Amino acid sequence: MRKIIKRVKELGPTALIASREFRNFVEKFESEINRGISTLCILSIINQAGDEGMYGYKILKELEEQTNDMLVIEEGTLYPLLRKLERDKLIKSERREFSGRPRNYYFMTENGLKIYNHINGFFSKLTESISPLMDMNVNLKEDYIYCPNCANKIDISKEDFNFCEICGLNIRDLKERRLKK
């Protein structure tokens, strides 16, 4: 939205975006949607980095690249978000020197990974469920199963499990059915 607003002079003067009322409403709405999704995407990027970890600037670059510049957050607001995640023990940080400059590298914690999988599962199932309302097709990858009780996302190829680690539901049958496919 902000990108469009910056270009407003190039755009048609009668466009709806010229209206302050419209802009306020849409900006607030987008901000509400973005808030939770940004956190989830940041956790996802940190998770992708694995043991190597990732520092703030790189996280933003990855976020822009992997979302085709669609999910853009104000750069300065990334760090308060990272601090909050660290305080909540979802991620941890380690200071390393790079070209004489200090950098904070962020890593997912064991607890953070569990929470991330759960939120990720919830978001994926929610998106799938609402997709008919939005006239879109969402096909969740077959590599994962989603706990029928709490929507926790479980990677069937990596883990040896019989119960959902979030809600404790017995998912052995579900896993075996999926593996037979």
Added chain:
Amino acid sequence: MSRQYMEAIVKEFLKNVKKKLPEWLKEKKKEVKDILAELEEHIWEKAEELSGMAQPTEDSVRLAIAHMGTPESIAKEYKRRGTPKYYITEELWPIYTKVLTIIFLVIIAIGIFSTVFNIITGDLAEALNFFSFFTGFFSAFTIVTIIFVVLSMEGYFPEDFKSERELKKEARRLEIAQEKGLPISSRTGKPLKPFIHPVGEIIGGIVVIIIGVFLITYPIPGLVNSMNPGFLLILGVFGVVIIIEGGLDTTRGVIGNYKVKTHQIIHIITIGVKLASIPLVVILWSRPDIIPFLIWDNSTNTLVNIGVTPEFYDLCRNIMAVIIVITIITPIEDIYKIIKLEKYKVKN
């Protein structure tokens, strides 16, 4: 443009960010230093990328700073850390209610003191003037509420009012509670205070059991020989009742600060046991003639039961009525404990 000039631009931006940070964060000097260092590193890296060269330019530095957002928007994110509950965050809500309660109690105490003082000095009009009393309530409520709304908006948490040492102590207490499997509050995330003192409960329970055994076994035959058999039967049944009560107290002491649900069940049984003694007192209320009245007989050097004379029957009945009322009231303590134990169920 010189490197020093670009550095000055960056430093100026960081200075503004620091200025806008919430007060609770400014207190944490090391954290502020880390935050600013991280922002600075980000700006230089972004500026280098935007310049398209290995070295940043003044324009790229300014653009990198613009991408960071305003110091206000950065600081705002640090303030956005409480869980909304009305206009005061959930984290500050318990302290808010506690402060209000203390202030209200102080106002009530002052109000009672001044009313009594005015009555003593004969100034009845002033004694009955509650206007200043209500003004005090309203002013205190308004001031405290405004303070807590502002603290909530600034993103304060209760731990921001504590020293590093206190926080370390609390963390240690939490670790110990987790190791021992003691209950932890879901609201505050802190270990809850023990809801029972096991040793005291066991000692108290044993004392009650011993008294109950005395009531059943009549260990001093000389004392009970002259008593009415009906009264002795009531005494015996009462002995059984209090042995059960003592046993329940002892059991709770042995269980200690675990198995909250079991404690609640024991409290429910205790209520039943306490109320079970009421019919016994009702019998005594209806039959005051069987109540013993012992006097010392000098000729035989023993206690002799002369019984209660009819003119004291009303007095005996009144005493029994008071005992019945007290017996009905005492289970309130158990009900209170059952309710209080609810919060100990979390993570137990």
